Amino acid sequence: MPRKPDPTLKPAIVRKVADHLRDTKLADVSVRSLGRVLGTSAYPIVYHFGSRDALVDAVVDHLTEPVAGATLSPEADESGLADYLVAVYGGLDDPKRSLAVRLAFELGAVESLDGRDRERTFHRQQTDAIGGWCTAHGVGRAEAGRAARRAVLAARGAQWGAIVDPDRTDVDPTLRAIARELAAGLRSAAA
Numbered sequence: 001m002p003r004k005p006d007p008t009l010k011p012a013i014v015r016k017v018a019d020h021l022r023d024t025k026l027a028d029v030s031v032r033s034l035g036r037v038l039g040t041s042a043y044p045i046v047y048h049f050g051s052r053d054a055l056v057d058a059v060v061d062h063l064t065e066p067v068a069g070a071t072l073s074p075e076a077d078e079s080g081l082a083d084y085l086v087a088v089y090g091g092l093d094d095p096k097r098s099l100a101v102r103l104a105f106e107l108g109a110v111e112s113l114d115g116r117d118r119e120r121t122f123h124r125q126q127t128d129a130i131g132g133w134c135t136a137h138g139v140g141r142a143e144a145g146r147a148a149r150r151a152v153l154a155a156r157g158a159q160w161g162a163i164v165d166p167d168r169t170d171v172d173p174t175l176r177a178i179a180r181e182l183a184a185g186l187r188s189a190a191a
Contacts, residue, residue: 010048011062013038018059022099026056026106056103057118063100072129074136081133082179088126089155090172092162102163126152130182137186147182147189154178 020037021029031052035042049055061068070087073080091097108119127148134144155178158171 009044010058013044013048013055014058014062017055018063018096018099021056021059021103022095026103029056031055053114053116056107060100060103060107060118063096063103066097067100072133074132076133078179078183081130081183082176084129085151085155085175085179086172089159090175092159092169092171098163098169101159105160105163123152123156126155134182134186137183139186139189143189147185151178151182 016038017034020034029052031042031045034045034052034055038044045052045055049058067088070084072084076084092101104119104122107116111117111119127145129148130151131141131144131148134147135141139147155175158174158178162169162171
């Protein structure tokens with residue numbers, strides 16, 4: 001009779017691989033190299049995850065778990081919008097959050113080449129949420145969509161800047177400024 005898998009092994013693999021990826025780019029990671037990092041063969045990775053990409057996705061899911069629960073109520077005020085932007089795009093002074101953002105950028109840069117759309121879906125979800133907020137604050141759908149796209153791109157740009165310039169990890173004030181500018185622009189458009 002085969003032995004049942006250890007339920008603690010999969011989360012332990014995710015944590016150990018996350019630690020390894022802090023100083024390793026994804027292009028240098030294979031199932032075999034991750035097996036060496038874990039002190040084992042590639043078998044546990046393939047058994048639990050199926051592939052390197054599935055393991056990396058599990059690591060990103062693990063690291064972005066706190067962000068996954070962030071929601072933006074269309075009725076929220078400017079402060080609520082700012083808090084949402086910080087929850088989704090900020091907090092990069094936390095090494096785990098910074099790693100999650102770096103991995104998301106690395107994965108997003110090549111995902112259209114391999115048929116995946118994780119980052120594109122995330123991008124659309126954020127644009128839709130902020131667009132809904134803009135519409136609820138009195139702006140027509142077309143203008144709300146444009147304003148939301150600009151805000152999401154600005155927030156992503158702030159993230160990217162922090163990834164390429166590790167001395168500037170505090171993007172939260174920039175994200176709050178994006179919220180202020182968006183709210184001010186909506187007030188002008190509605191007037």
